[in-house]
Amino acid sequence: MNRPALLTSVLLAAMLAAGCGSAAGQATAPPRPATPPSLATSLATATGTWAVAVMGGSAASHNNFWQLFARPAGTSTWRLATPPGVASNGGLVLTGLRGGSVLAGFRPSQDLAYSPLAITKNNGRTWSPALLDAGLADVPGALAADPASGRLLALLTDGTAEMSGPGGTAWTRLTTRHALATSRAGTRCEPGSLNAAAFSPSGQPMLAAGCGRPGTAGIFSRTGRAWQFTGPALPAAYAHQAITVLRLATTGGTTTALLAAGTGSAAHLLAGWSSDSGAHWKLSPPLPLNGATLTSASSGPGSSLAIILSHRQAAAIISAAGSWRQLPVLPPGTATLAPRPSGGWNALAVHGTQLTIWQAAPGAQSWTREQVIKVPVQFGSSS
């Protein structure tokens, strides 16, 4: 073959390879570990119930705004209570403070890299600013408060955990995912990302993670300057399963954890309760996911938990003594569940800029519409 023909052959082969390469199939991805649910969640405090949901319905993230809704104790009406002054496109994270106050943290978005905080003492009627000079992690359990001391705990986007002094001032680094992984406690778990932060009933900082070591539930408590592994001991049946702690919260003297075990179609959820900073745990029966994915998890009174799965499925568990109960098929667009004062649950469903609140009493077979809130979303205000 002469030189021009050789050159053209090489060019041709390259072109054919480029053109035909596009038809090649994609390799099968390995099963992914469980990930924490979205920021859509609810929180019950002494002074009311709070719920977070994203609204706008836009494909562009800067036109979706996270909203905070509040239902003051003693009332049955929800209202918009989003703290003013900051764009909420990145998400909102909630935690309860002492005396029924609530702290909301804005996640970073666009060019804002740190997290403004807002505190309300009057059920969201007015807010006062506070500051976390770092970005909150994209998990609903990224903020926690110790009601007794007033200290705050925050998980950050870079895998760091920071703790403040009383009143949310003087933030200092508590640990990092890497430091935790290399600690004596961490070697038992080989933690991946940090998924939730909480204070134990006695005021010890606690962190939750997914473990690289099978059969281990990654919950850690800080005693003095050292971390202790305080995850529940799981039955032998879980010895070879990937375990991820998805939520961790303390209410009324009890720490509640939500765990995912296994992957793919064999995955299921477990709830765990501890009243002694993780020394002892009670575990719920498993809830098989049957291929569904967890989209939202909310805590209710008495350490109850309600979860939303894909395909409009939902379940709730009241306490360690009970078992998971399926809730009626959710209304379309349900973002999160919130406990009702008289028992049962509210389903908060989002359609663009409209929030519809549905209610189901304990044992109900269906949801009934309770309230509609139209939210004045300011499209384009973040662009």
Add this chain to the structure above:
Amino acid sequence: MPGMNSGINVNDPTVVAAFKTALVHQGIIALLIFALLGFAWITVRAWLPAARAAEGAKGSTSAAAAAEPAWRRLLRIGFGLIWILDGILQAQPKMAIGLPSQVIQPTAASSPHWVQQVVNWAGTTWSYHPMQAGASAVWIQVGIGIWLLAASRGPLSRLAGLVSVGWGFVVWAFGESFGGIFAPGLTWLFGAPGAVLIYMVAGGLIALPERAWRSPRLGRAVLAGLGLFLVGMAVLQAWPGRGFWQGTSHGQPGTLAGMTSAMAQTPQPGFLAGWVNAFTVFDEAHGFGINLFVVVALGLIGAAFLTGRRQVVRPAVIVFAVLCLADWVLIEDFGFLGGLGTDPNSMLPFALLAVGGYLALTPEPAAATEPATTEPATTVAAAAGWRERVRPAALRQSVGTASIQTVAAVGALGLIILGAAPMAAAQASPNADPILAEAIAGSTAPLNFAAKPFQLTDQHGRTVSLASLHGKVVLLTFLDPVCTSDCPLIAQEFRAAGQLLGASDRRVELVAVVANPVYHQVAYTQAFDRQERLTQTPNWLYLTGSVPQLQQVWKDYGIAAQILPAGSMIGHPDIAYVIDQAGKVRTELNTDPGPGTTATKSSFAVLLAGAALNALRSS
């Protein structure tokens, strides 16, 4: 793709006017170049009658001695005209702003990441200096075209071929994303492997020594290469799963019909759109048949070209030319209509190359193929050593005997330099053209009134008043410390403006006042400064105060900081004031940064720095 979309309307009157002005200015210079060269040529010929006589003698011996081979002439003139057409297309008013976002970016969108990175770099570079880049492309391409047309033989002609290859590679790689050869969906029907790659092939051929053209081997090699390419394209066209065999699929147009359907939507005369639409309908109904025809036709034509036999090649070239014409009209839709077409696409170049290859197989008249007995002066000069060529006598003879074509070729070289030089100078500057900021923000308003006094607290807790800044130029703006979009960009523009001021920076204060009635505490100004890396900017002041204090300043400077509901950030205008050393407001600038690309940020910084320097000069 970051950096490419400036966010400015491609029809923005400020930019269009600036682009037209740049073209007109350079056009006048281009005319002057040709006029001066023509005048010099006529003058030299008048002063050097001996040289003219020598040229006459040379002409009589060389004209019949070494005529340019017909297929070289075809390629040279054909591609020269196409380069000129491309240059004219580059002069479209929308091109300066639109090329990166509406031509380069969509072309690269389906290419691999590394191609996108390379192309993005080029697009961003263009975006920094769109006027210079746009005008540069016009003059370089027109220059190459004129050069190819004017220089018919000799080193000057070969050099034109080389320049065509060089600039062609720039256009093919950065403008056409390597002709899309690394993207899925590659097909000859849509223009693969990129029109400009064929320009480069033609340029490479023109750059070959004259002796290469005297043998039919070169023509056979060209046809063999083209034939092999067409056979490969036939295989690719026949490859299953690429959507060419189906006229429609799941109720949607197939790959070819989808493409032609989209092409028909571009603005163009109705009858042309009608042709393309009719073909689309036909392809939707007979997709399999059309693809079969294309596969067979490409395969057979390619095989015929590979034979290198004139009798076989001739009908194949005719069929190929017809096929190219049909594709150009019905599928490529002429390539440059509507939108922002930069060239007539690949079919004309393909046809030219094939016809040229065929002509190469055709024997030239005997007189033209005989070696010249007397070399033309230029060839003699080329053969001589450079010392001989630069002797005054030799130079005089060269200049005196230069033909009008040579003068035109030198003029074309001048055009290319005219285009390339300002672009090169612009590229040496890391700062974007302020025209971008002016286009986004509108024109600046010159003012002259006393700035309202204020007394606030800076990010270090110190009290700062406007009076305490007396003697310095103050660039004053209003920023929300928890803003997610515009304010961080404006802060960066201020920081960059400070750097641009150089030594004058000491006489300028970059001042922002908090524009948020909720998050206005000093802790927030400090957090903002850390976020925007402003803590090391010595003349940066971020001022705040109590809400009543801030409201008074906002009122004095026409700022409405509105609390918006439902998770929105504070609404406030993006304005900057330039306050001179005497405390007078001299300029009001709209600092809305638009999409905030690196180019627009740099452009606003240049605008701000310029306004500060003007205030310094006028104080």
